[in-house]
Amino acid sequence: MKEQAKVIIIGGGITGCSIAWHLAKRGWTDVLLLEKGELTSGTTFHSVGLVSQFRTSPALMQLMNYSIGLYDQLKAEGADGIGWHKVGSLRLASSPDRLKALQRQVSRARGIGLDVGTITAKEALDIVPFINPDGIEGAVHIPDDGWMDPNGITLEFAKRARELGVAIKTNCRITGITTDGSGAVTHVETNKGTVQTAIVINAAGQWAPRLSAMVGALTPMVPMMHQYVTTRHIPGHELPEQTPVVRDPDNLFYLREEVGGFLVGGFELEPKTWATDGVAWDFTQQLLPEDWELFEPVMEGALRRIPLIERAEVIKLINGP
Ligand SMILES: Cc1cc2nc3c(=O)[nH]c(=O)nc-3n(C[C@H](O)[C@H](O)[C@H](O)COP(=O)(O)OP(=O)(O)OC[C@H]3O[C@@H](n4cnc5c(N)ncnc54)[C@H](O)[C@@H]3O)c2cc1C
Structure with a gap:
């Protein structure tokens, strides 16, 4: 496993894998995604996969509208595994x-x-x-x-992220996040070793509050x-x-x-x-x-x-x- 990365993403569900690919597309390829199980093994694997633009806030509507455009594009590029049903x-x-x-x-x-x-x-x-x-x-x-296969789209994001240079390590659990005196992250500890980084993205789904607590932060989620x-x-x-x-x-x-x-x-x-x-x-x-x-x-x-x-x-x- 890498001993240093510019960005560490915690969680290999749809959120973490999507962030990994979107970062890589923008040139941030020194990224390491760590997942304690296999990809999609949190909530993502049993999602229904519904995709709707009709949301309560304009920001969410725009986000979902972007997603639909993206799924259209991926399907047009031959990514049938995403199971996009428009x-x-x-x-x-x-x-x-x-x-x-x-x-x-x-x-x-x-x-x-x-x-x-x-x-x-x-x-x-x-x-x-x-x-x-x-x-x-x-x-x-x-x-x-429409609706889609939540596993398929997550694996597609992961595949594309890897192709651009993102490293993905599964069966690797973050056990601690270390900060310096000013509160800045210096490295993360895992059950497979220590990795230096200055940026940690918490995409750990329902485990997110436990990860945030490692640096004394509160993620108000139930x-x-x-x-x-x-x-x-x-x-x-x-x-x-x-x-x-x-x-x-x-x-x-x-x-x-x-x-x-x-x-x-x-x-x-x-x-x-x-x-x-x-x-x-x-x-x-x-x-x-x-x-x-x-x-x-x-x-x-x-x-x-x-x-x-x-x-x-x-x-x-x-x-x-
Ligand atoms: C029954 C059901 C149906 C749903 N249907 C829909 C739907 O139709 N449409 C929709 O938009 N949403 C739906 N959702 C919600 C959607 O599934 C979730 O919002 C989404 O899957 C969350 O993805 P995630 O990547 O944020 O979290 P997760 O998929 O849970 O991924 C988080 C990952 O972080 C990993 N992790 C946690 N702690 C650590 C650690 N210490 N070290 C390393 N890795 C760690 C976990 O193993 C996990 O794989 C549904 C949810 C449920 C429960």
């Missing part, structure tokens, strides 16, 4: 208040040049015929949204459980691969196609925290036990809007922090 998305308003809120968001989004607009319930039904239109006040259609269910396809009702992502916040669920079946995730009413005293270092490539009680309101909402789901055989409920 299928569009529909955000349903199942209450008058939700419609008003969405309309306000639409005008903000248009203000920064995004291609979004509200449509009627009938138009929404034309796009996703499997929904029950009862109570839909309107919807927002975002043609450029790990939360988040669940989604996958189903087999229903014979005769297979979802096409081009099925848009559907979000229905009033009914607490989002949905995308997964191998012809449904993937249904939730906006939990009472989300549960997990490992609030710090996530264990050896929690790697792991999930949490299924919590059907927590997921019940999500499933009920999804069934109200899409009764067809009742006929689908459940494969698995994923509970990931």
